[in-house]
Amino acid sequence: xxxxxxxxxxxxxxxxxxxxxxxxxxxxxxxxxxxxxxxxxxxxxxxxxxxxxxxxxxxxxxxxxxxxxxxxxxxxxxxxxxxxxxxxxxxxxxxxxxxxxxxxxxxxxxxxxxxxxxxxxxxxxxxxxxxxxxxxxxxxxxxxxxxxxxxxxxxxxxxxxxxxxxxxxxxxxxxxxxxxxxxxxxxxxxxxxxxxxxxxxxxxxxxxxxxxxxxxxxxxxxxxxxxxxxxxxxxxxxxxxxxxxxxxxxxxxxx
Amino acid sequence: xxxxxxxxxxxxxxxxxxxxxxxxxxxxxxxxxxxxxxxxxxxxxxxxxxxxxxxxxxxxxxxxxxxxxxxxxxxxxxxxxxxxxxxxxxxxxxxxxxxxxxxxxxxxxxxxxxxxxxxxxxxxxxxxxxxxxxxxxxxxxxxxxxxxxxxxxxxxxxxxxxxxxxxxxxxxxxxxxxxxxxxxxxxxxxxxxxxxxxxxxxxxxxxxxxxxxxxxxxxxxxxxxxxx
Numbered sequence: 001x002x003x004x005x006x007x008x009x010x011x012x013x014x015x016x017x018x019x020x021x022x023x024x025x026x027x028x029x030x031x032x033x034x035x036x037x038x039x040x041x042x043x044x045x046x047x048x049x050x051x052x053x054x055x056x057x058x059x060x061x062x063x064x065x066x067x068x069x070x071x072x073x074x075x076x077x078x079x080x081x082x083x084x085x086x087x088x089x090x091x092x093x094x095x096x097x098x099x100x101x102x103x104x105x106x107x108x109x110x111x112x113x114x115x116x117x118x119x120x121x122x123x124x125x126x127x128x129x130x131x132x133x134x135x136x137x138x139x140x141x142x143x144x145x146x147x148x149x150x151x152x153x154x155x156x157x158x159x160x161x162x163x164x165x166x167x168x169x170x171x172x173x174x175x176x177x178x179x180x181x182x183x184x185x186x187x188x189x190x191x192x193x194x195x196x197x198x199x200x201x202x203x204x205x206x207x208x209x210x211x212x213x214x215x216x217x218x219x220x221x222x223x224x225x226x227x228x229x230x231x232x233x234x235x236x237x238x239x240x241x242x243x244x245x246x247x248x249x250x251x252x253x254x255x
Numbered sequence: 256x257x258x259x260x261x262x263x264x265x266x267x268x269x270x271x272x273x274x275x276x277x278x279x280x281x282x283x284x285x286x287x288x289x290x291x292x293x294x295x296x297x298x299x300x301x302x303x304x305x306x307x308x309x310x311x312x313x314x315x316x317x318x319x320x321x322x323x324x325x326x327x328x329x330x331x332x333x334x335x336x337x338x339x340x341x342x343x344x345x346x347x348x349x350x351x352x353x354x355x356x357x358x359x360x361x362x363x364x365x366x367x368x369x370x371x372x373x374x375x376x377x378x379x380x381x382x383x384x385x386x387x388x389x390x391x392x393x394x395x396x397x398x399x400x401x402x403x404x405x406x407x408x409x410x411x412x413x414x415x416x417x418x419x420x421x422x423x424x425x426x427x428x429x430x431x432x433x434x435x436x437x438x439x440x441x442x443x444x445x446x447x448x449x450x451x452x453x454x455x456x457x458x459x460x461x462x463x464x465x466x467x468x469x470x471x472x473x474x475x476x477x478x479x480x481x482x483x
Contacts (some may be wrong), residue, residue, distance in 0.1 A: 009259040012437065016344065020260045020278035023385060028258065145309065155280045162376035171372050210385060211280070228445050228453050234434035235456040242459065 002231050005084040008220070010230045015148035017222035022214030024217050025162070029078060033209030036073040037094065038201075041066070045201055049194060067204065068107040072099045074212045075125055101136050101209060102128055116142070116149035118215020141222045149218050157212045164203040168196065262389060262401055264352050272353050274403035277346040278390045279381060282402055288340030289314075293322050324365065331361040345407060351399045359396035369393035412480075415439050420475030420482040425460050432479050438469075439476025469472075 003010070008021060028032065044066050048059035076099035077087040087095070102126040103111075109119060111124065118137050123129065129137055142149075224230055262390040264272040300318055304311030336347030336356050347354045348364070371380030371392045380392035388399050418439065427435070437455065445453075447469075454468035465471045 007258040016281040019274050019280045023278045024258050154281045159381050163378045166375045170263035231434045231438050232453050
């Protein structure tokens with residue numbers, strides 16, 4: 001691990017400030033994250049279309065349940081970009097073996113239920129511990145910041161749904177009255193409607209880069225603190241400087 | 256330039272002021288607390304006003320107006336930029352140059368909540384906070400305000416009471432001093448092996464007879480904090 005290649009300023013942060021840093025990271029890689037999310041999500045969306053209208057909210061529920069799976073490629077390329085390893089859209093897809101399979105059963109079952117999953121997802125994907133070690137590791141990292149990671153999920157889940165509903169409302173508001181668009185969902189929100197699910201999915205994909213990055217930064221901040229990354233970086237820079245200077249001094253003395 | 260969430264202001268005197276910007280998640284939660292307080296007051300008041308008939312209705316609407324439009328403004332101007340919700344999250348509203356916010360900008364940013372709320376649930380404001388560099392909603396952009404964290408102590412200083420201070424034998428830059436101090440205050444969080452590993456990095460700058468590198472670094476940190 002080359003700490004000097006980190007693209008973030010390493011200093012001790014509060015949980016909230018770590019989440020904010022995640023938002024900055026998410027903004028930086030938003031476009032790539034958005035499309036990678038959709039690449040994984042659209043096949044699942046297509047499968048849910050096979051269900052007929054009697055299934056009410058089931059398609060949405062399936063999409064919602066699979067969120068950790070869709071978020072995987074985002075976390076993967078961000079974990080590389082964090083250390084200045086350029087990983088483009090197509091390269092990320094090319095590395096699919098790295099992010100698609102490991103721990104996939106866990107994140108779609110037991111670990112799906114964790115409200116603070118964003119903070120613990122990097123453990124499953126990047127550290128890949130055995131299940132017993134996982135809970136130890138999660139306990140150590142979650143010793144601090146666990147309640148903030150819960151709030152992160154709650155807030156961004158609400159933001160996501162508020163934006164989705166707003167978009168649908170705006171759509172209806174700006175549609176000419178004369179045209180009958182017969183939006184059945186206005187009368188019955190439980191109706192399975194491809195368009196509505198698509199809007200929700202698009203907004204999920206738009207929020208996901210922020211959510212993944214914020215959780216990842218919570219995880220990184222805990223490691224910065226537990227492993228003293230900020231101190232190590234400063235000390236190494238100092239010694240590199242010091243050694244550099246003493247060699248030049250020696251050379252100049254020789255001359 | 257490394258990614259950070261800091262707002263930097265260069266003053267004419269040449270000193271840099273900085274503060275950490277507060278983003279969407281803590282701000283949303285602070286807003287939720289303020290909203291709960293306002294709704295709570297309105298519910299309690301609504302119950303009382305039932306007994307006053309039409310006069311009660313009139314009073315109720317006046318209180319609603321004041322709470323909705325003046326509650327944030329008054330708190331921001333006269334309580335150091337903090338509404339009650341912001342106080343819980345230790346954040347405050349300041350001007351972009353980090354000076355306290357006055358009546359004008361505070362009114363602007365709060366009146367423009369009308370724009371941020373469009374079309375529902377502050378969707379526009381949320382998107383704006385996510386997208387702008389300094390986490391500003393439309394009201395902030397118009398008023399030239401930002402929301403930052405109040406300074407906090409990240410460490411508990413009681414952890415180094417047992418440490419013996421060591422006088423350093425080398426000069427250090429400000430960043431290096433902070434690293435030594437953080438090392439000292441970080442006692443008990445990092446594993447012992449890890450502490451040793453990091454402290455060994457600066458071995459070349461220690462006196463030759465230093466036996467335990469991490470004790471030395473921690474001691475210097477304590478010395479820098481003022482202990483002798």
